Amino acid sequence: MYLYNSATHKKEEFIPNNPDIVKMYTCGPTVYHYAHIGNLRSYIMEDVLEKHLRYVGYNVKRVMNITDVGHLTSDADEGEDKMLKGAQREKKSVMDIAKFYTDAFFADCAKLNIKTPDVVEPATNCIDEYIKIITRLIEKEYAYLAGGNVYFDTSKLDRYYIFNDHNEEDLAVGVREGVEADTNKRNKNDFVLWFTKSKFEDQALKWDSPWGVGYPGWHIECSGISMKHLGEDLDIHCGGIDNAFPHHTNEIAQSESYLGHKWCNFWMHVLHLKTAEGKMSKSKGEFLTVSLLEEKGYDPLVYRFFCLQSHYRKSLVFSWENLDNAVTAYGKLVSKIAQLREDDGALDETAAAALREKFRGALDNDLNTALAVTVIYDVLKYATNGATKLAMIAEFDTVLGVGLIDAAKREREKAAKLAASGGGSGFSVVCTDGAPDATVEDLIRARAEAKRAKNFAEADRIRDELRAQGVEITDVAGGAQYKHI
Ligand SMILES: [Zn+2]
Numbered sequence: 001m002y003l004y005n006s007a008t009h010k011k012e013e014f015i016p017n018n019p020d021i022v023k024m025y026t027c028g029p030t031v032y033h034y035a036h037i038g039n040l041r042s043y044i045m046e047d048v049l050e051k052h053l054r055y056v057g058y059n060v061k062r063v064m065n066i067t068d069v070g071h072l073t074s075d076a077d078e079g080e081d082k083m084l085k086g087a088q089r090e091k092k093s094v095m096d097i098a099k100f101y102t103d104a105f106f107a108d109c110a111k112l113n114i115k116t117p118d119v120v121e122p123a124t125n126c127i128d129e130y131i132k133i134i135t136r137l138i139e140k141e142y143a144y145l146a147g148g149n150v151y152f153d154t155s156k157l158d159r160y161y162i163f164n165d166h167n168e169e170d171l172a173v174g175v176r177e178g179v180e181a182d183t184n185k186r187n188k189n190d191f192v193l194w195f196t197k198s199k200f201e202d203q204a205l206k207w208d209s210p211w212g213v214g215y216p217g218w219h220i221e222c223s224g225i226s227m228k229h230l231g232e233d234l235d236i237h238c239g240g241i242d243n244a245f246p247h248h249t250n251e252i253a254q255s256e257s258y259l260g261h262k263w264c265n266f267w268m269h270v271l272h273l274k275t276a277e278g279k280m281s282k283s284k285g286e287f288l289t290v291s292l293l294e295e296k297g298y299d300p301l302v303y304r305f306f307c308l309q310s311h312y313r314k315s316l317v318f319s320w321e322n323l324d325n326a327v328t329a330y331g332k333l334v335s336k337i338a339q340l341r342e343d344d345g346a347l348d349e350t351a352a353a354a355l356r357e358k359f360r361g362a363l364d365n366d367l368n369t370a371l372a373v374t375v376i377y378d379v380l381k382y383a384t385n386g387a388t389k390l391a392m393i394a395e396f397d398t399v400l401g402v403g404l405i406d407a408a409k410r411e412r413e414k415a416a417k418l419a420a421s422g423g424g425s426g427f428s429v430v431c432t433d434g435a436p437d438a439t440v441e442d443l444i445r446a447r448a449e450a451k452r453a454k455n456f457a458e459a460d461r462i463r464d465e466l467r468a469q470g471v472e473i474t475d476v477a478g479g480a481q482y483k484h485i
Pocket of ligand 1: 027
């Protein structure tokens with residue numbers, strides 16, 4: 001399996017440190033608000049990666065943090081505290097906000113068929129881990145105390161910028177207008193490991209530490225949580241591209257300085273979901289959440305399908321029109337699958353092997369989900385029986401996770417119900433004078449429905465209404481014919 005590694009800027013063969021288990025870490029949400037569907041794109045793609053690793057035979061241990069402390073509005077440790085902001089906005093406690101939005105996040109994930117990682121750890125659970133790492137970093141002189149806070153000294157590293165070739169000028173990225181720079185920092189990119197004195201006097205969550213009562217910075221939590229559950233090495237670390245700098249850059253700086261050796265082999269970053277206005281964010285334009293998709297009548301799994309149709313290393317443009325196209329494509333695919341029959345033959349091993357090779361080949365090549373989706377169409381066209389096609393689609397959907405088999409089953413049930421009630425395709429309406437009219441045909445069906453329900457008065461009323469429009473109906477076996485008079 002080949003994956004693009006952001007740390008080396010190339011596609012590399014993926015080989016875990018220990019062949020028996022893949023250690024995977026994912027940066028989790030900051031639980032101060034709902035996740036927008038752009039954030040969720042990353043979790044969908046990471047979920048496909050985890051499921052594919054399992055599909056090809058690896059055991060996977062996946063860990064994710066929940067940020068419930070220490071994340072400021074600027075990723076460079078400046079601005080407001082996101083959790084505090086959420087609590088003030090909703091007039092609730094920080095812990096209530098954390099609980100509410102953690103639950104909301106996992107409810108969204110469930111709707112998108114995203115598996116919950118094996119370990120989910122809130123940042124506030126691991127204070128001892130952070131203190132242990134920070135103490136050692138100070139001993140090794142990678143960290144210093146200034147103004148009551150503990151900072152990581154980025155000038156101590158030979159190579160700080162792992163993911164990009166940032167120069168000093170670009171680093172203004174972390175600093176927003178109107179945000180005062182932290183004058184305690186020795187170097188512009190130094191970051192906070194532990195806050196004791198901060199501008200947030202009303203900070204709700206504080207812990208005792210060797211440097212005074214305070215709370216951890218955002219970056220240290222992922223190093224601490226990862227090492228607590230996965231040990232001193234990691235196979236894959238994932239996150240949205242936003243996280244590459246400074247968050248992941250800082251994670252590497254502090255982890256490798258603490259450990260004294262390489263920490264993580266592969267870094268996977270998922271690119272942005274964009275709208276016509278640019279990068280999607282909570283503050284700009286419509287706040288696109290899973291609930292909003294549902295309110296507008298979209299199945300969240302169709303959004304997942306939409307995401308899979310493009311490569312994770314390319315920006316994806318979201319528009320309602322694009323989503324509608326995905327709805328149409330998904331619907332067509334489901335209708336075709338609904339026509340397949342389980343009792344049509346036995347598993348054709350030769351066909352299965354050929355199809356598996358195609359499917360696996362697509363995902364083994366840097367998780368080409370768009371190509372993997374087209375393999376579903378290949379299955380439908382393949383010269384083999386229905387049982388084999390259904391088995392393959394079910395198998396591939398354990399990785400793609402777009403609910404094709406269930407959706408096809410629902411469609412079959414709906415068709416069966418319609419047929420049993422005499423409606424749908426069981427009742428044919430034919431125009432005999434070559435001028436078919438959809439409105440007339442709807443009325444004819446409504447009349448048939450009324451007759452079945454023994455509502456003869458309504459049936460007669462509709463017949464009279466049609467006659468008034470100049471339409472004459474003739475009842476025939478299995479339907480009705482009509483003509484204009
Ligand atoms: Zn992280």
